[in-house]
Amino acid sequence: MTACWHIALREYASFFRTSIGWVVIALYMLLMGIWVARAIIPGEPASLRAVFQTSQILLLFVAPAVSMRLLAEERRSGTIETLGTSPASDWAIAFGKYFGALFFLLTMLAPTGLFLILLEVIADPDYGPIATGYLGVVLLGMLYLSVGLLFSSFTQNQIVAFLGTLFFFLILLLATTIGATALGEPWSEYLRILSLGARMEDFARGVIDTSHIVFFIVISFWFVSLTAMSLEFRRWR
Amino acid sequence: MIELTQVHKRFGQVHAVRGVSFRIEPGQIVGVLGPNGAGKSTTIRMITGSMPPTSGRVSVDGLDAVDDSLEVRQRLGYLPEANPLYPEMSVAGYLRYRAGLFGIRRSHRAAAINKVIDRCWLSEVTHRRLAHLSKGFRQRVGLAAALIHDPPVLILDEPTNGLDPSQIAETRSLIRDLAGDRTMLLVSHILPEVERTCDRIIVFAWGEIRADGTPDHLLSRGRATVVLEANAPTPDALVSALRALPGVSGIETAALDDGWVRATIEGKSRETDLREPIARACRDANLLVRELRPSKESLESLYLRLVQDEPGPAGKSKPGATP
Numbered sequence: 147m148t149a150c151w152h153i154a155l156r157e158y159a160s161f162f163r164t165s166i167g168w169v170v171i172a173l174y175m176l177l178m179g180i181w182v183a184r185a186i187i188p189g190e191p192a193s194l195r196a197v198f199q200t201s202q203i204l205l206l207f208v209a210p211a212v213s214m215r216l217l218a219e220e221r222r223s224g225t226i227e228t229l230g231t232s233p234a235s236d237w238a239i240a241f242g243k244y245f246g247a248l249f250f251l252l253t254m255l256a257p258t259g260l261f262l263i264l265l266e267v268i269a270d271p272d273y274g275p276i277a278t279g280y281l282g283v284v285l286l287g288m289l290y291l292s293v294g295l296l297f298s299s300f301t302q303n304q305i306v307a308f309l310g311t312l313f314f315f316l317i318l319l320l321a322t323t324i325g326a327t328a329l330g331e332p333w334s335e336y337l338r339i340l341s342l343g344a345r346m347e348d349f350a351r352g353v354i355d356t357s358h359i360v361f362f363i364v365i366s367f368w369f370v371s372l373t374a375m376s377l378e379f380r381r382w383r
Numbered sequence: 384m385i386e387l388t389q390v391h392k393r394f395g396q397v398h399a400v401r402g403v404s405f406r407i408e409p410g411q412i413v414g415v416l417g418p419n420g421a422g423k424s425t426t427i428r429m430i431t432g433s434m435p436p437t438s439g440r441v442s443v444d445g446l447d448a449v450d451d452s453l454e455v456r457q458r459l460g461y462l463p464e465a466n467p468l469y470p471e472m473s474v475a476g477y478l479r480y481r482a483g484l485f486g487i488r489r490s491h492r493a494a495a496i497n498k499v500i501d502r503c504w505l506s507e508v509t510h511r512r513l514a515h516l517s518k519g520f521r522q523r524v525g526l527a528a529a530l531i532h533d534p535p536v537l538i539l540d541e542p543t544n545g546l547d548p549s550q551i552a553e554t555r556s557l558i559r560d561l562a563g564d565r566t567m568l569l570v571s572h573i574l575p576e577v578e579r580t581c582d583r584i585i586v587f588a589w590g591e592i593r594a595d596g597t598p599d600h601l602l603s604r605g606r607a608t609v610v611l612e613a614n615a616p617t618p619d620a621l622v623s624a625l626r627a628l629p630g631v632s633g634i635e636t637a638a639l640d641d642g643w644v645r646a647t648i649e650g651k652s653r654e655t656d657l658r659e660p661i662a663r664a665c666r667d668a669n670l671l672v673r674e675l676r677p678s679k680e681s682l683e684s685l686y687l688r689l690v691q692d693e694p695g696p697a698g699k700s701k702p703g704a705t706p
Contacts, residue, residue, distance in 0.1 A: 148483065148486055149483070149484050149486070151483075152480060152483035152484050153484070155480075155483075156469075156472075156480045159476075160469065160471055160472070163471035163472065164471050223467050223469075223470075224463065224465045224467035225467040225468065225469060227433060227463045227465075227467060228461070228463060228467060228528070229484075230432075230433055231431040231432060231433055231456055231459065231461045231463075232456060232481070232484040232485060233453045233454075233456045233457040233484070233485060233486065234484055235453060381432075381433065381434060381435070382434075382435060
C-alpha cells in the first residue's frame with residue numbers, strides 16, 4: 147500500500163518536472179477555452195452544458211497524452227527493472243501509476259475554474275449542472291486513463307500507447323454513434339450501454355445517475371486490474 | 384543465503400541457462416564471470432524475481448524467489464546492468480522515493496538517506512538532477528539506491544561498465560567498502576574486476592557453470608608449463624630433442640632474433656616438475672641452455688580457455704565444486 151502511494155506521488159511530481167504536464171494543461175485549457183467561448187451566447191442562459199457534453203472528444207486527445215508515458219517510459223528507460231525488483235507488487239505498480247495520473251487530471255481541471263469566474267462576472271450561472279458536469283469529466287477521465295494505462299503497459303513507445311488509446315476510444319465513439327444508427331435494433335440498444343456520450347449528456351444536464359457512476363468506476367478499475375495482470379504476464383513470459 | 388538448484392531458463396528456442404546450481408553462504412563475496420550472453424544476467428534476474436526459472440528452484444534466505452517474491456526483494460539490493468534512473472528527479476528525491484518503496488518509515492527515512500549519501504560520497508550532488516550527473520556519479524546513485532534499505536544481499540550487475548579508469552578504480556574501492564558483512568554477487572565480464580574483489584568466482588559460459596571456486600582453486604586447474612631458451616640451430620631440432628620425454632604433452636617453439644630458440648613446454652600433469660628431464664635432454668643433445676623456468680597459466684588465459692568451447696548437444700552442466 148505504501149509502495150502504491152510512493153509510486154503515485156513520484157508519478158504526479160514527474161508530470162511537472164518534465165514538460166509533458168505543462169503542455170497537457172495548456173492544451174486542455176486551450177481546447178476548453180474555445181468551447182467555453184462558443185458556449186457563451188448573448189441572451190441565452192449561462193451554462194457550460196455544451197462544454198461538458200463534448201468532453202468525450204475534448205478528453206480524447208488530452209487523457210491519452212497523460213497516460214501514454216506511465217509504463218511505456220519505464221519500459222523504455224529500463225527503470226521498470228528497478229521498480230520490478232523493489233518490494234512493490236504489480237498491483238501496487240498499476241494502481242500507483244493510475245492514481246498518480248488521476249491526481250494530475252484533477253490538477254489539470256483546477257485552472258478551468260477561471261472560466262467559472264468569468265461566467266460569474268458576465269452572467270448568473272446555475273452551479274448544479276456545472277458540478278455534475280465536472281463529476282462527469284472526472285469519471286470519464288478515470289476511464290480514459292485506465293485504458294491508456296493498459297496500452298502504456300503493452301509498449302516501450304509512448305506514441306504507440308497514445309495512438310492505441312486514441313483509436314480504442316475513436317472506435318468506441320464511432321460504434322456507439324454512426325455504428326448504432328446503421329445497425330438499428332437490437333444492436334443500437336446494446337451499444338447504448340457502451341455509449342460514453344449518452345452518459346456525459348446526463349451529467350451535463352445536471353442528472354446524477356448512480357448507474358453511470360458505477361459504470362465508470364467499475365470499468366476503470368477493471369482496466370487497471372488488467373494492467374496489473376499485463377505486468378505479471380511480462381514477468382512470467 | 385542464495386541457493387540455485389538445477390535452474391533452467393528457456394526463451395522459446397534459446398536455452399539461456401542450462402541446469403545451474405550453486406549455493407552462496409552469508410557474507411561471501413562472489414564474482415560471477417563470463418562473456419556477454421553467457422546467462423549471467425538471466426541468472427541474476429531469476430534471483431531478483433524479475434523472471435521465474437523455467438524449471439528448478441531459486442531461493443534467497445530460505446525464501447522462494449517466485450512464491451515469496453516480495454519478501455525476497457525486500458532482502459536484495461540490486462544494481463541492474465544499465466543502472467536506469469529517472470533523469471528528471473534529483474539525487475535526494477530519487478533516494479527518498481526508493482526509501483518509500485522499500486517501506487522505510489518516515490521517521491527513519493532521512494537517516495537512511497543521509498547514510499547512503501555519506502557512504503557513496505554523494506553529498507556534493509544531493510540536489511542535482513540525475514540527468515545532469517556524470518556517469519561515475521550516476522553509478523554511485525545507483526549503488527546508494529540499492530543500499531537504501533540496508534539489504535543483507537547486494538547484487539551488482541556490471542557495476543563499472545562504461546566508466547573511465549579513474550571512475551572504475553573509485554567504484555571498485557567503494558564496492559569493497561560496501562561489502563562489509565553483506566553477501567555480495569558481483570557480475571562482470573572483466574576478470575581483474577572480480578579477481579581483486581571476490582572470495583569466490585563462478586565462471587559462466589553458454590548458460591552453464593564452467594568453474595566455481597576461490598581464485599587459487601581456479602588457478603590450480605590451470606596448466607603448468609616450462610619456458611626454455613636454448614641455442615638449437617632450428618626450432619625443429621629443439622622439438623625433436625624434447626619430444627621423446629615422458630610427461631610432455633605439447634611443445635610450442637619460436638626462433639628468437641639472436642639465433643636462440645624459445646620453447647614453451649606443457650606438462651601432462653600440473654604436479655610433475657619437467658625442469659630436470661628437460662635439462663638432461665638438452666645436455667644429451669649438446670644444447671646450451673640459458674633459461675629454464677616454470678610458468679603457471681594466468682587466471683586470464685585459464686578463463687579464456689574455460690569459456691571458449693561450446694557445450695555438447697546434451698548441454699549438461701558440471702556440478703560446481705563448493706570451496
